[in-house]
Amino acid sequence: MELFNEVKNRYFQLVFRVINECTDGKAKSDIVRIIDEGEFEQKVIGKNQQSFADLILNRCNEDENLNLLTEKEGRFYPAVESTGQPGCMASNEAKQNDLPPLPVRFTKIEKAWLKALLGEPEIRMALGNKTLEKLQKELDGFNSPIKREYFELTNTIKLPEITQREAYEKNFSLLLKALIQEKPIRYSNTDRKGKVYENMLALPVAIEYSMRDGRFRVSMYSIDDKRPIMANIFTLSDLRIVDEEVGLDRETAKQLLFEQKYSEEPVILEVTDRKAAMERCFMCFSGMERTARDLGDNKYEIRLNYYLFEEENLIRNIISLGPYVKVASPQRIADEVIRRVKKSIEMYNEKNG
Amino acid sequence: MFNDFIKHYNIIRDILRDCFLYGCFSRDGLESKRNVSSRKVSYEMRRIQQYVEDKYIKIDKDGRYKLLSLTYDFLRHTDNFLVNTYMTRSFTRTDLHTYFFILLFIQSQKDACSSNTIENSLAQEGCLSFDRISSKTIERKLAEMSESIGVLSYETIKRTKYYSVAPDILSQLNNDELKELLIAVSLYKNVMFPVTAGYYCEQTIKDYLNYERHASAEKIDFFNYRHVHFHPVIEEQILWEILYAVHQGRKVKLNYHSPKSQTGGGSSKVLSPYKIRYDVRHGRFYLISFSNYGKCIVSRLDRIENVEILDEIFQRSDFVEVYQKQMCCSWSSVSLDEAKAPENVKLEVVVDELTEGYIIDKIMNEIPDGALEKIDNGLYHVSFQINDSGELIPWIRGYAGYVRVLESPQLAERLLKDWKEMLISYGIVQ
Numbered sequence: 016m017e018l019f020n021e022v023k024n025r026y027f028q029l030v031f032r033v034i035n036e037c038t039d040g041k042a043k044s045d046i047v048r049i050i051d052e053g054e055f056e057q058k059v060i061g062k063n064q065q066s067f068a069d070l071i072l073n074r075c076n077e078d079e080n081l082n083l084l085t086e087k088e089g090r091f092y093p094a095v096e097s098t099g100q101p102g103c104m105a106s107n108e109a110k111q112n113d114l115p116p117l118p119v120r121f122t123k124i125e126k127a128w129l130k131a132l133l134g135e136p137e138i139r140m141a142l143g144n145k146t147l148e149k150l151q152k153e154l155d156g157f158n159s160p161i162k163r164e165y166f167e168l169t170n171t172i173k174l175p176e177i178t179q180r181e182a183y184e185k186n187f188s189l190l191l192k193a194l195i196q197e198k199p200i201r202y203s204n205t206d207r208k209g210k211v212y213e214n215m216l217a218l219p220v221a222i223e224y225s226m227r228d229g230r231f232r233v234s235m236y237s238i239d240d241k242r243p244i245m246a247n248i249f250t251l252s253d254l255r256i257v258d259e260e261v262g263l264d265r266e267t268a269k270q271l272l273f274e275q276k277y278s279e280e281p282v283i284l285e286v287t288d289r290k291a292a293m294e295r296c297f298m299c300f301s302g303m304e305r306t307a308r309d310l311g312d313n314k315y316e317i318r319l320n321y322y323l324f325e326e327e328n329l330i331r332n333i334i335s336l337g338p339y340v341k342v343a344s345p346q347r348i349a350d351e352v353i354r355r356v357k358k359s360i361e362m363y364n365e366k367n368g
Numbered sequence: 369m370f371n372d373f374i375k376h377y378n379i380i381r382d383i384l385r386d387c388f389l390y391g392c393f394s395r396d397g398l399e400s401k402r403n404v405s406s407r408k409v410s411y412e413m414r415r416i417q418q419y420v421e422d423k424y425i426k427i428d429k430d431g432r433y434k435l436l437s438l439t440y441d442f443l444r445h446t447d448n449f450l451v452n453t454y455m456t457r458s459f460t461r462t463d464l465h466t467y468f469f470i471l472l473f474i475q476s477q478k479d480a481c482s483s484n485t486i487e488n489s490l491a492q493e494g495c496l497s498f499d500r501i502s503s504k505t506i507e508r509k510l511a512e513m514s515e516s517i518g519v520l521s522y523e524t525i526k527r528t529k530y531y532s533v534a535p536d537i538l539s540q541l542n543n544d545e546l547k548e549l550l551i552a553v554s555l556y557k558n559v560m561f562p563v564t565a566g567y568y569c570e571q572t573i574k575d576y577l578n579y580e581r582h583a584s585a586e587k588i589d590f591f592n593y594r595h596v597h598f599h600p601v602i603e604e605q606i607l608w609e610i611l612y613a614v615h616q617g618r619k620v621k622l623n624y625h626s627p628k629s630q631t632g633g634g635s636s637k638v639l640s641p642y643k644i645r646y647d648v649r650h651g652r653f654y655l656i657s658f659s660n661y662g663k664c665i666v667s668r669l670d671r672i673e674n675v676e677i678l679d680e681i682f683q684r685s686d687f688v689e690v691y692q693k694q695m696c697c698s699w700s701s702v703s704l705d706e707a708k709a710p711e712n713v714k715l716e717v718v719v720d721e722l723t724e725g726y727i728i729d730k731i732m733n734e735i736p737d738g739a740l741e742k743i744d745n746g747l748y749h750v751s752f753q754i755n756d757s758g759e760l761i762p763w764i765r766g767y768a769g770y771v772r773v774l775e776s777p778q779l780a781e782r783l784l785k786d787w788k789e790m791l792i793s794y795g796i797v798q
């Protein structure tokens with residue numbers, strides 16, 4: 016099966032859902048609502064100007080109607096169904112066993128991916144042993160072309176091994192549970208400088224995975240310090256879910272993170288598109304909200320909105336792009352780039368001179 | 369059925385990449401950059417606007433030009449919206465009819481059915497019109513649904529195939545275990561390639577919970593990602609084909625396209641595809657393959673137009689050593705030229721020991737197999753080997769003010785030139 020396959024077309028999937036939703040009959044208005052929610056924002060129009068809903072609800076001429084649904088007393092049912100009524104099949108195993116009119120099954124591509132997932136080194140942190148074993152047994156004979164040995168990730172960061180795996184995995188599971196239940200936690204931690212924090216209260220906002228270092232971290236809102244924080248999962252100790260009132264929910268905590276940490280002014284870069292500078296620039300900053308415009312003469316302006324905690328990385332990335340990328344504003348960041356570049360030149364001059 | 373869909377993903381691949389990565393090109397700008405007709409650019413841009421949710425599309429105006437760009441913020445938007453562009457393959461009315469009627473019929477039956485039974489029953493009930501759909505079409509669809517897609521399975525008895533719904537691999541999982549699986553899939557869907565398959569998988573589990581178990585799947589929005597790029601998904605159709613060839617040990621021919629030319633650059637070389645390298649920093653896929661003469665060939669997936677999978681096979685084990693030798697000292701994609709040795713690099717790192725000690729850790733974590741030597745307080749030497757020191761330059765630049773190149777002099781010279789050029793760009797002449 017190709018990855019780009021019609022059965023995964025959004026409208027193919029919509030037909031699938033509409034038919035299964037109609038198991039016990041659905042009114043026209045309900046079906047129209049399901050279609051409205053599932054369609055593209057800019058709806059598709061058929062060759063003779065029919066809407067998708069017209070085709071599904073058999074409102075076109077007989078040659079065009081899909082007839083996958085049958086109308087009976089103002090309600091729509093799957094065309095192959097079991098009530099013994101006209102337009103329905105006689106036997107109907109599905110109905111008798113409370114199965115949906117259309118079965119839900121993984122495609123081969125999905126099975127291949129799922130099998131590869133079961134082989135991920137840290138999958139046990141997210142999947143319990145029983146679930147893992149059952150799936151492994153089901154997929155045992157499946158031949159998946161997705162294998163770790165076929166891939167190599169480069170430009171990664173290799174952090175020291177986590178020695179206390181058990182505590183790491185236990186903390187991960189507990190934090191996941193806290194997120195699912197939307198409960199606050201209490202924990203102790205020691206930061207990079209050796210400062211100890213004891214019995215801290217925080218609301219977990221998200222578990223964050225970094226693809227460069229392969230580490231999970233936890234993003235939280237510290238109730239004690241009233242600010243968003245990020246912590247290594249393996250360094251937390253005495254971690255527990257608590258039933259305390261913290262005065263905010265996860266969504267509010269998230270919004271606070273966005274608001275407090277988002278830069279008020281964007282960084283504006285002037286890029287001369289030589290040696291694929293534009294492409295390198297966009298790839299580097301692909302996860303940042305940005306706009307760009309052509310200044311002419313092979314020059315472009317890029318505006319990047321960024322999080323304040325990313326500023327150091329941003330500066331480093333800008334410098335790494337080399338001479339064809341220049342900070343136009345803010346001056347503060349341009350000055351920092353200049354300072355570092357001057358320092359680099361001095362390092363050479365000192366040694367040579 | 370609808371003109372809005374496309375038969376081949378390649379139709380939108382280049383324009384999608386340009387809109388996503390650049391976004392600063394007007395229709396006319398793209399036309400001249402890509403050497404394609406203005407009509408085509410305008411047509412495909414309209415499609416992209418339809419496929420991608422409005423919240424990710426930015427439309428700016430630059431004078432009379434309308435600029436379309438796709439943009440997101442890694443913390444606010446964790447779902448890869450570009451995956452939606454894979455859910456757009458065109459289908460015919462017959463495709464839709466045969467697929468759903470076959471599935472509805474087989475699900476309604478107690479026993480497995482032959483193609484004839486399916487055809488006759490559907491005809492009797494007036495579900496399918498055989499003026500339009502032939503027996504061969506039904507047989508082809510059954511073969512596709514069982515062998516290629518995998519939603520059906522069959523058993524052959526006396527040369528007749530009897531079809532039934534594929535075995536349910538989730539049947540042994542209770543609802544709590546299914547929800548646990550959904551969370552795991554949701555976590556990994558952005559980081560395990562091809563991510564599109566992960567998104568498909570997630571939707572199937574949600575549908576399964578909903579329709580097979582009548583249970584609801586709560587929204588999972590508690591994972592964030594760092595250094596996860598969305599744009600590599602644009603190359604996943606090619607990636608999938610290559611993975612198939614790698615897995616089957618089948619040789620390939622690659623057809624490249626050049627961004628500035630309409631004519632595709634063909635490749636007559638027969639290659640043994642060995643490994644996919646993914647540069648996490650830039651979000652770029654490379655295929656490492658070997659020619660019949662053993663030459664290591666590195667191909668960027670975004671430049672491959674299509675992959676021709678040949679019948680000729682190769683032994684994967686033949687390339688284990690040569691791959692290791694040629695790529696072990698590459699930071700991204702540069703292979704070691706034959707008869708050449710990796711370059712030795714030595715860096716001097718100067719930090720304030722009290723406040724900047726972490727810089728040393730950071731540098732050592734980023735250099736594969738680097739050797740660290742403490743020369744003095746706050747002064748370190750780092751030595752390692754690399755296929756081509758050119759690959760290092762962006763990385764060294766990122767440590768401006770901390771790192772000086774000791775070896776090789778050519779690399780040091782190149783960097784110094786860069787630094788000076790950078791200052792000139794800010795109007796500072798030293």
